[in-house]
Structures are given as structure tokens and as C-alpha cells.
Amino acid sequence: MEIKKGIAVSPGITIAKSLIIDSEDYRIPRRSVKPTQRMIEIQRARNAFRTAADELTQLEAEQKTIEQRKIKDIFAVHLRFLRDRSLRKRITDLIHSESVTAEYAVSVTLREIASHFTKVKDAYISERAADIYDIERRLLKQLLGGKREDVEHLTEEVAVVARNLSPTQTAGFNRKFVKGIATDAGGRTSHTAIVARSLGIPAVVALEDLTEMTSGGDTVIIDGNRGIVIVSPDDETIRQYEGYSLEFAELEHRLTAIKEKPPVTRDGVRITLLGNIEFPDEAELVLQKGGEGIGLYRTEFLYLNRPSEPTEEDHYQAYAETVHVFKHRPVIIRTVDLGADKYTQRKRFAPEPNPFLGLRSIRFCLQNLMMFKAQLHAILRASVLGEVKIMFPLITNLQEMMQTKMILRDVMEDLDEESIAYNRDIKIGVMIETPSAALTASTLARDADFFSIGTNDLIQYTLAVDRGNELVSTLYSSVDPAVLRLIRTVIQDAHKAQIELSVCGEMASEPEYIMLLLGMGVRTLSLTPPMIPEIKQIIRSVTIEDCNNVAREVLGMNTERQISSYLRDAARKILPEAF
Amino acid sequence: MKMQAEENTLEKVVCEVGVEIKNADGLHMRPAMQFVDVANQFECDITVSNNENDVDGKSIMQMSMLAATCGTKLKVKAEGADAQRAVNALRELVEEKHFDEPVPKND
Numbered sequence: 001m002e003i004k005k006g007i008a009v010s011p012g013i014t015i016a017k018s019l020i021i022d023s024e025d026y027r028i029p030r031r032s033v034k035p036t037q038r039m040i041e042i043q044r045a046r047n048a049f050r051t052a053a054d055e056l057t058q059l060e061a062e063q064k065t066i067e068q069r070k071i072k073d074i075f076a077v078h079l080r081f082l083r084d085r086s087l088r089k090r091i092t093d094l095i096h097s098e099s100v101t102a103e104y105a106v107s108v109t110l111r112e113i114a115s116h117f118t119k120v121k122d123a124y125i126s127e128r129a130a131d132i133y134d135i136e137r138r139l140l141k142q143l144l145g146g147k148r149e150d151v152e153h154l155t156e157e158v159a160v161v162a163r164n165l166s167p168t169q170t171a172g173f174n175r176k177f178v179k180g181i182a183t184d185a186g187g188r189t190s191h192t193a194i195v196a197r198s199l200g201i202p203a204v205v206a207l208e209d210l211t212e213m214t215s216g217g218d219t220v221i222i223d224g225n226r227g228i229v230i231v232s233p234d235d236e237t238i239r240q241y242e243g244y245s246l247e248f249a250e251l252e253h254r255l256t257a258i259k260e261k262p263p264v265t266r267d268g269v270r271i272t273l274l275g276n277i278e279f280p281d282e283a284e285l286v287l288q289k290g291g292e293g294i295g296l297y298r299t300e301f302l303y304l305n306r307p308s309e310p311t312e313e314d315h316y317q318a319y320a321e322t323v324h325v326f327k328h329r330p331v332i333i334r335t336v337d338l339g340a341d342k343y344t345q346r347k348r349f350a351p352e353p354n355p356f357l358g359l360r361s362i363r364f365c366l367q368n369l370m371m372f373k374a375q376l377h378a379i380l381r382a383s384v385l386g387e388v389k390i391m392f393p394l395i396t397n398l399q400e401m402m403q404t405k406m407i408l409r410d411v412m413e414d415l416d417e418e419s420i421a422y423n424r425d426i427k428i429g430v431m432i433e434t435p436s437a438a439l440t441a442s443t444l445a446r447d448a449d450f451f452s453i454g455t456n457d458l459i460q461y462t463l464a465v466d467r468g469n470e471l472v473s474t475l476y477s478s479v480d481p482a483v484l485r486l487i488r489t490v491i492q493d494a495h496k497a498q499i500e501l502s503v504c505g506e507m508a509s510e511p512e513y514i515m516l517l518l519g520m521g522v523r524t525l526s527l528t529p530p531m532i533p534e535i536k537q538i539i540r541s542v543t544i545e546d547c548n549n550v551a552r553e554v555l556g557m558n559t560e561r562q563i564s565s566y567l568r569d570a571a572r573k574i575l576p577e578a579f
Numbered sequence: 580m581k582m583q584a585e586e587n588t589l590e591k592v593v594c595e596v597g598v599e600i601k602n603a604d605g606l607h608m609r610p611a612m613q614f615v616d617v618a619n620q621f622e623c624d625i626t627v628s629n630n631e632n633d634v635d636g637k638s639i640m641q642m643s644m645l646a647a648t649c650g651t652k653l654k655v656k657a658e659g660a661d662a663q664r665a666v667n668a669l670r671e672l673v674e675e676k677h678f679d680e681p682v683p684k685n686d
Binding site for chain 2: 084125
């Protein structure tokens with residue numbers, strides 16, 4: 001039994017068999033074989049060793065120059081491992097005693113050896129774990145014949161364990177079978193976290209070397225409430241967690257009970273709670289959880305889980321499906337936020353050296369007008385079906401805003417010519433997610449019907465921190481004084497211009513930040529659907545006066561640490577069981 | 580260094596020698612490879628121990644898992660006809676050649 005502590009990013013508890021997705025997407029499930037087949041598996045393992053050794057001998061011989069001396073040494077070492085009788089015996093013994101497949105035995109054995117190295121204090125020796133993984137991969141390549149089993153073809157419930165997950169991988173998850181996610185890398189606002197939360201799957205990230213200590217098929221417990229992952233738990237631990245799981249379900253149940261009640265503070269101030277969604281079928285989830293509309297409809301999924309670019313009709317169908325669920329409640333569609341993702345980078349002729357400061361989001365759209373216009377066309381067509389609003393991401397200056405609106409007008413003219421109906425007065429919003437947009441909010445407000453503060457990017461760009469980089473992710477905080485000052489500016493400017501304002505970043509789904517946001521003047525929050533009941537509970541437990549006091553205190557503080565511990569204490573008094 | 584018996588007797592020859600890892604980076608992969616390569620030149624069984632574990636001196640997996648860092652003392656035990664020569668060769672590799680690697684400077 002191994003216990004690992006990481007960052008809890010999506011609540012809930014899962015107990016399931018693990019499915020490892022490493023960078024090469026190999027999946028090594030624990031598969032039993034009949035005792036009579038053990039000899040075949042042992043033979044397969046032996047053959048894999050032999051072929052891998054031949055391959056290495058060849059590679060070693062090809063390293064001829066002095067410079068290649070080091071590489072030659074590495075191959076020579078790996079070759080010694082492949083010829084090591086005691087290693088082979090350990091693997092064949094495992095196949096024999098446990099009746100498992102050759103690939104499973106190889107993976108388990110080499111991971112055990114690697115984790116032995118990882119535990120050695122001496123850095124030079126512990127780094128040798130990488131050699132063992134390389135040997136493992138070489139053997140698995142032989143055994144699996146390069147065929148990759150991916151998560152799209154699951155037939156049983158699993159907990160996904162990975163180093164990191166790309167948006168493309170998560171978008172491809174079959175939600176019927178993926179019951180939990182645990183990753184080595186990532187932070188509170190990494191893509192994995194966002195997707196897990198919106199799917200309502202328990203998830204823990206930043207587990208450092210979890211993939212190294214887990215073998216496919218091991219039972220794992222993912223505790224998305226406490227940020228703990230337990231590999232191969234003993235029976236007692238499993239029982240204990242089944243208990244936690246039950247308690248959690250009860251809390252969920254209690255929160256469901258407040259679904260029908262409005263989000264009103266104790267002193268009668270009405271707050272609006274909207275949902276952030278990624279896929280059309282999440283719209284139902286927003287309603288189930290008591291959301292009153294969609295405050296952020298991400299549209300990248302249309303690009304990420306299909307082989308070719310979506311057509312205008314694909315866009316329209318997806319929007320129509322969602323709008324239909326909400327009838328006359330607001331649905332804010334954000335135009336595509338592509339560019340800094342692997343999907344776009346891979347298609348690019350030369351990848352950008354610094355994609356987050358590069359051609360992404362609205363900039364990408366403004367340079368790919370055909371694509372952008374197709375999406376705008378579809379949004380406008382869908383605008384007659386309900387209360388559709390349109391929002392532009394990553395606007396950094398007024399010119400961009402004006403240019404974007406001009407393109408929207410062009411598309412409106414096209415629709416006029418085609419005699420297609422649309423809402424001429426569609427509300428146009430700006431997502432405030434860069435310091436430049438926040439600082440010029442008063443100017444942008446003249447050309448916008450609403451603002452939505454995208455805290456994730458705003459924090460990343462303000463604090464110069466990559467939220468997915470575990471080396472610096474602790475610097476990433478919603479309540480850094482610099483971030484709070486920008487947020488305050490945006491709120492004040494929106495109020496002065498009398499335009500609507502909402503917060504749609506992760507910050508809006510963090511229980512400890514709700515009082516602060518309300519105290520700063522926010523009245524609309526858009527958040528990941530599973531968190532809506534909990535946030536509503538908090539809203540119903542506070543008064544605006546309390547919130548104003550909290551905001552006043554916090555805005556006078558100078559360090560992030562001071563602010564976050566103050567907010568945690570304040571929140572704990574309101575809803576003790578959530579913290 | 581303790582050593583007994585003659586190589587050409589039919590009795591089981593057992594030789595044992597204590598060695599200390601002296602190269603700065605310890606018994607990492609390449610030195611482990613050199614060690615097993617030398618060990619495998621002999622017929623005798625070779626066991627290496629660090630007080631906690633006894634491992635097969637001819638297995639790179641087991642040798643590298645000893646994770647012996649600079650300064651670690653190991654016991655090398657050989658059993659078989661050519662035990663004496665094996666022990667001598669391994670001692671020379673570890674203590675005199677230092678696996679052809681640098682040793683820490685003494686200030």
C-alpha cells in the first residue's frame with residue numbers, strides 16, 4: 001500500500017482498477033491468463049527479451065564515434081539488463097505464480113525496480129530509474145507490437161493514472177467508464193482539473209511520481225476531497241474509504257436539497273449562478289445542479305475530438321442543442337480559444353516558442369477569418385433559439401475589440417443577404433483575462449454589453465506563472481494582491497459603465513473566495529456545474545455586510561499568504577464541513 | 580584480506596574480501612556493468628553484500644539495486660574453483676581502478 005499526497009482538484013471518492021496512460025499511451029491492464037496458458041506467456045516474455053536484446057545490440061554497434069561513447073555505454077547497460085537471468089526469472093516467476101500476461105509481469109517488475117531507485121537519496125543513482133523505464137518501454141514495444149490500446153475502447157470502470165493529460169486525451173474519455181483521474185503533473189487549474197470537475201469525476205493532480213509506483217490493474221483510491229491517492233490499499237483502508245464515499249454522497253445529497261432554493265444572501269441580495277460547460281451534454285448537468293444558464297460555453301471541443309475542422313453546421317447543431325435545454329435563460333458562447341494547445345501547435349508548420357504569448361485565442365481567430373466567420377455565422381443562427389450571448393476571449397486592446405465587432409457585423413450582413421433570421425441585438429461581451437484588458441476596462445466597457453472575468457488566464461498573465469508547471473504552481477493564486485487589484489478595477493469600471501459583470505474563472509468555484517467576490521461587488525458567478533450547490537449553500541449562509549467586511553480587510557492586506565489564510569478561516573466559520 | 584586454500588584442489592574454494600566504493604558517483608549503472616562483466620568471466624558463484632542484502636554479483640539488476648554510493652563498504656564472496664582469481668580481479672576493479680572514474684579530492 002502506497003499513499004501519495006497531491007492537490008485535490010475535483011471532489012468525490014473513487015475506488016477502481018487503475019489504467020495507466022503514459023506519454024506513449026500504452027495501457028497495461030492486469031489481465032489474468034488460464035494456468036494452461038502460462039507457458040505461452042513465459043515464452044512471449046522470453047522472446048521479447050531476445051528481440052529487444054537483438055535490437056539493442058544493433059543500436060549499440062551503430063554508435064561509433066567518440067561523441068557517441070556515452071550513448072553506447074547506456075545501450076550496453078540496458079543490454080546487460082536484458083541478458084540478466086535473475087531479472088528474467090523474476091518476470092517469468094510472476095507469470096507463473098500469478099497467472100498474468102507477459103506485458104503485465106514486465107511492467108510490474110520493472111516499475112518495482114525503478115521505484116527502488118527513485119527512493120535512493122543519491123541523485124546520481126536515483127536518476128537511473130529512467131534507464132529502467134526505457135528498458136520497460138523497449139520490452140513492451142515488443143510485446144504489444146506497437147499497438148496501442150487507448151481509453152476510447154474501455155469496457156469496464158477505471159481510474160486513469162497518467163503523467164499528464166492533454167486536452168485531446170481528456171476530450172476522448174468515455175465518461176461511462178472513467179471514474180477518477182490522478183496525474184503526476186498539473187495544478188488546481190490545469191486542463192485535467194477543469195475537465196474532471198466539469199465531468200464530476202474525482203481527480204487529484206501534482207502527485208509527482210504516481211505513475212512510477214502504479215501498475216495497470218492495481219486497485220487505486222482517488223480521494224478528490226483530501227487530495228490523496230492510495231495504490232493497492234489493504235482491505236481495511238478500502239472499507240474506510242467506502243465509508244468516506246458514503247458520507248460524501250450524503251453531503252452531496254444535502255446540497256441537492258437546496259437545489260430548488262434561490263441563491264440569495266441572508267440579507268436578501270439575489271446572486272445569479274451560471275454554469276461553465278465544455279460539451280453540449282453538460283447543459284443538463286447545469287440544470288440538475290441548479291444553474292440558471294450558461295456563463296461560459298467553451299467551444300474548443302468542436303475542434304479537439306474530431307479528425308477534421310468542424311463545419312458551420314457542426315457548430316450550429318452543438319449550440320442549438322445547448323440553447324434548447326435553456327430556452328430563455330442566458331447561454332454565453334465564447335468563440336474558440338485555440339492556439340496555445342497541442343492540437344493547434346501540432347498542426348502548425350513551426351511550433352511557436354512561447355505559445356501562451358503567441359497566436360492564440362482571438363488573435364488566432366482574427367488571422368483565420370474563414371474559420372472564425374463560420375463560427376460567428378452559427379452562433380448568430382442559433383441566437384433566435386433562445387437568449388444567446390457572444391463572448392470574445394483574450395481581448396487585449398480596444399482595436400482588437402473593434403476589429404472583432406466589425407467582423408461580426410460582416411457576418412450579420414451575410415446572414416441578411418441569405419435571409420437567415422438572427423438576433424440583431426445580440427449581447428456582446430469581453431472576457432477580461434489579461435492585465436492590459438483589466439487596466440483598460442473603462443475603455444473596453446464602451447464597446448461591450450458585458451464583461452466576464454476569466455481568472456485563470458488573468459492570474460497566469462499577471463503573475464507570470466504557468467499554472468501547469470509544478471515547479472512554480474504554488475505562486476499561482478487567485479488572491480494575490482496584484483490579481484485582486486486588477487479584479488477590483490474591472491468590477492468598478494463595469495459598474496460605472498453600467499454593464500453586466502460576471503466571474504467565470506476557477507476562482508468562482510472556490511468556496512473560500514466567494515465572500516470576497518461578493519464583497520467586491522460581484523453578483524453573477526459562472527462555475528463548474530458540480531460546484532453550484534456548494535457555492536449556493538455558502539451564498540445562502542452569508543450576508544452582504546459580512547462579505548463587504550471581508551473584502552475591506554483583504555484589500556488592505558499585502559501578502560497572498562495572509563489573504564488566503566484569512567479567507568480560509570472566514571469560510572470555515574460559514575460552512576465547516578466543506579473545508 | 581582473508582583468503583584460504585589452493586585453486587586446484589577439488590574442495591569448494593571460498594574467498595571473501597571487503598572493498599570500499601571510492602569513485603565519486605558510486606556504483607551507478609556503468610560501474611555496475613563493469614562489475615558484472617568482470618564477475619561473469621569466472622566460473623565461481625559471486626555474492627556481494629552490503630550488510631543488509633546479499634545479491635548475485637553476476638546480475639546487473641541486483642548489483643545496481645545495492646545502490647552503493649561513494650564510501651559504501653561491500654563484502655565480495657566467491658565460491659568455486661576460480662574464486663581466488665575472481666576476488667582479486669573484482670577488488671582491483673573497485674579499489675584500484677575505481678571503475679576508471681574520478682575519485683573525490685581530499686582537502
